[in-house]
Structure formats: C-alpha cells, structure tokens
Amino acid sequence: MNVNMDYLLKVMKKYMEIPSPGGYTKKAIEEAEKDFKALGLETSITKKGALIATLKGKNTEEQVMISAHIDTLGAMVKEIQKDGRIKYKKIGGGCFSAIEAENCYVVNRKGEKFRGSVIPKMASTHIYGQELANSQRNENNILIRLDEKVGSKEDVLALGINVGDFVYMDTRTEITESGFVKSRYLDDKVAVAMLFEIARYFKDNNIMPEYTTHLYISNYEEMGHGVAVNSIPKNVGEMIAIDIAPVGEGQESSEYAVTIAAKDRKTVYDYELRSKLVNIAEENGIDYRVDVFNSYSSDATQLIQQGADFKFACVGPGVDATHHYERTHSLAIENNVKLLINYLQNI
Incomplete structure (x- = not known):
C-alpha cells in the first residue's frame, strides 16, 4: 500500500494556512469542498456548516463514516482596555501559557486582519522584576498587543476591532528531515489531510471501498458538539x-504509531469495532x-x-504536547492512514 505522504503533508500545510478557530470555519470548509x-x-454542506464528502462503495445499502474536525483552538476578543491592549477568551481548551509570545491576527467582521502578539501584562523583568514577571498566566494578565499605532480603546475601535472578533495564532508548521511534524493545530488538521489522502488513494487506484463511505469534516468539535446527529x-x-x-506520562500512545482509543472521559468506545481495528492492524503489520x-x-x-445509534471508534496519530506546540512523526500519520484504508477495504 502506497501512502502518498508528500501529498498528505502538502494538504496539511495548506489547511494550516487557512485560519479556522471554532466558530470561524466557513472559508476552510468551502476550500475543502x-x-x-x-x-x-x-x-454537501450541513445546516451547521460542516462538510460531508461521499466515496461510493461496492455496497451502497450499508455505509460507514470517518470524521475529522477542521475547527481549532483560538481566541475571541473579550475586552478592549483603556490602553489599547486586548483581553481575550479562549476558544476551546489549552492553557494560557501555551500561546505566550506567539504572533497572531485579529480579524474583524469585515475580514480585515490586524497583526499582534500574545504577551503577559507584566512581561518586562526590567520594569516589574523577576517575581512579578513570573506571575501565573491567566485571562486577566495575558493580553494581545496590536502591531498598530494605538494607545487607547478608541484607537482600537477606530480600526474596526470589537468584542466578538476572532483571534488566531501562527501555527509555526515545520516538517523536519528526521520526519517529525511540528505545528499548532495538528489537532485536527493532520486528520483532515488524512481524509484527503484516503479519498485520493481510492480514486487514483480506481478501487472502491467495501461500503459507501462518508468523509465528514466537522466544525465545532473543540466546542464539544462537532457532528450533529x-x-x-x-x-x-x-x-x-x-x-x-x-503522548506522555501515563499514556501508551507513541509518536510513531496509530492509537486506537478504548475509553475517554465521556465513554468507553465500542469494543467490537475497536477489536476489529486491532485485528486489522496486527494482520497488516501496522504499528498501533x-x-x-x-x-x-x-x-x-x-x-x-446526542443519541446516535451505531458502532463508534476513535483512532489517531500519537501527538506530543497536545493543545500546545504539538508534534508527531510521519510514521504515526502513515500508520493511521494504512489502518483506515485497510478497514475500508475489509469491513
């Protein structure tokens, strides 16, 4: 089985460059369509703005679905301070220190973008001393400093920036010679790229999956309500x-393997489908x-x-420093795609 990693990583990098914090995903969804x-x-586009792409299978009566979410972490303007600095609310999870010193854009309702940086209120040790500069990072002391000539709330408002505008961070995507893939928002744009490689594989090889397969790109997963039932x-x-x-302390996942989830904080995954995936991995020499x-x-x-009635599973590449500056390896991505292609050919 030939997984085209060059194509997959090219697609991943393309979508990394299209901002899609939760609630601001329309452009990315339209490009994916x-x-x-x-x-x-x-x-087809759902009423909620998600995307379903359908790969016709040999059996059209029985169908399966594979999902990935295009929404990422990000931020939203919460308050414009008197001095022109911006307080923000997180979109999705992660900690405030995860994006300290990151460059970002604030985008207003007209689609105009304004460059900025995420910095602590007391960033300079020269001014505040070491102890205050080391204070805990939270929503009250991590701010956005705009790269505009602003010194007041009125100056910021005059730019067209207001409460409710979206903020997205630079991804700093890098693929190393040793095969590591580093970026913000590997969660879940590396998975979106996998859907495209799966579709390309079946189309370019002129083969069909056993069952008609729906590739679903959701757009609110980080908010906790991704796919609408x-x-x-x-x-x-x-x-x-x-x-x-x-990947980390207390976990079995590896940056070089595909992980098959058994349980998360919400539920146990379907045991029969999980076992089916494990068997496929073992029969095909896939590191899992x-x-x-x-x-x-x-x-x-x-x-x-939400009450969906079917068997359900979750797989993914092992990723270090999740919801931070994330890293995986091309081997984990490749193993993930191989598992899913074999699953679709041998349901």
Whole structure:
C-alpha cells in the first residue's frame, strides 16, 4: 500500500494556512469542498456548516463514516482596555501559557486582519522584576498587543476591532528531515489531510471501498458538539473519528504509531469495532497502540451522547504536547492512514 505522504503533508500545510478557530470555519470548509469535488467526490454542506464528502462503495445499502474536525483552538476578543491592549477568551481548551509570545491576527467582521502578539501584562523583568514577571498566566494578565499605532480603546475601535472578533495564532508548521511534524493545530488538521489522502488513494487506484463511505469534516468539535446527529446519512452503521492521541506520562500512545482509543472521559468506545481495528492492524503489520484518555473527547463520543445509534471508534496519530506546540512523526500519520484504508477495504 502506497501512502502518498508528500501529498498528505502538502494538504496539511495548506489547511494550516487557512485560519479556522471554532466558530470561524466557513472559508476552510468551502476550500475543502472544492478539493473533494476535484477528487470526484459528491459533497454537501450541513445546516451547521460542516462538510460531508461521499466515496461510493461496492455496497451502497450499508455505509460507514470517518470524521475529522477542521475547527481549532483560538481566541475571541473579550475586552478592549483603556490602553489599547486586548483581553481575550479562549476558544476551546489549552492553557494560557501555551500561546505566550506567539504572533497572531485579529480579524474583524469585515475580514480585515490586524497583526499582534500574545504577551503577559507584566512581561518586562526590567520594569516589574523577576517575581512579578513570573506571575501565573491567566485571562486577566495575558493580553494581545496590536502591531498598530494605538494607545487607547478608541484607537482600537477606530480600526474596526470589537468584542466578538476572532483571534488566531501562527501555527509555526515545520516538517523536519528526521520526519517529525511540528505545528499548532495538528489537532485536527493532520486528520483532515488524512481524509484527503484516503479519498485520493481510492480514486487514483480506481478501487472502491467495501461500503459507501462518508468523509465528514466537522466544525465545532473543540466546542464539544462537532457532528450533529441529525446530519448523519441514515444508512451509517459504523463511525470512526480521527483525532490526535496524547503522548506522555501515563499514556501508551507513541509518536510513531496509530492509537486506537478504548475509553475517554465521556465513554468507553465500542469494543467490537475497536477489536476489529486491532485485528486489522496486527494482520497488516501496522504499528498501533491501545490507550485510555483522561481529559479528552472526540466527534464519536460527542455524537453518541446526542443519541446516535451505531458502532463508534476513535483512532489517531500519537501527538506530543497536545493543545500546545504539538508534534508527531510521519510514521504515526502513515500508520493511521494504512489502518483506515485497510478497514475500508475489509469491513
């Protein structure tokens, strides 16, 4: 099986460059629809703004679905201070220190972008001393400093920036010669790229999956309500969410392997479907891990909690420093794609 990693990583980098913090995903969804259509897939946009691309299978009566979410972490303007600095609210999880000193854009309702940086209120040790500069980072002392000639709230308002505007961070995407992939928002744009590689594989090799397969790109997963249950095609009997697998202390996941989730903080995953994926991995020599996650959920568990009635699973590449400056390896990505392609060919 030939996974085209050059294509996959090119697609990933493309979508990294399209900002899509939760609630601001329309441009990324529209671009994904164009790209799926270019591969010959039928597409539809849900009322909630998610994307479904359909890969026709040999069996059209029984269907499956694979999801990835295009929404990422980010921020929203909460308050413009008297001095022109901006307080923000986080979109999604992560800690405030994770984006300290990161460059960013604030985008207003007209689509105008303004460059800035995320810095502590007491950033300078020359002014505040070491102790105050080391103070805890939280929503009261981490601010956005605009790269504009502003010195007051009125100056910022005059730019067209206001409460409710979106903020997105530089991703700093890098692929090393040793095969590591580093970036903000690998969660979950590396998974979006996997969907495109799966579609490309079947189309370029002129083969069909066993069952008609819906590739679903959700747009509110980081908010806890990614896939809407009433948007699922009625014949779907199994669903797999692709999401990142946290690597670290107390976890089994590896940056070089695909992880098959057994449980997250919301629910146990379907045991039969999980076992099917484990068997596929073992039969095809795919490096895999099984893991139990702590502070984690996926499109699959969010969907089940809405009352969806089908078997559900979650797989993903092992990722270090999740919801921070994330890193995985091309081997984990490749193992993930191989597992899903084999699954679609051997359901």
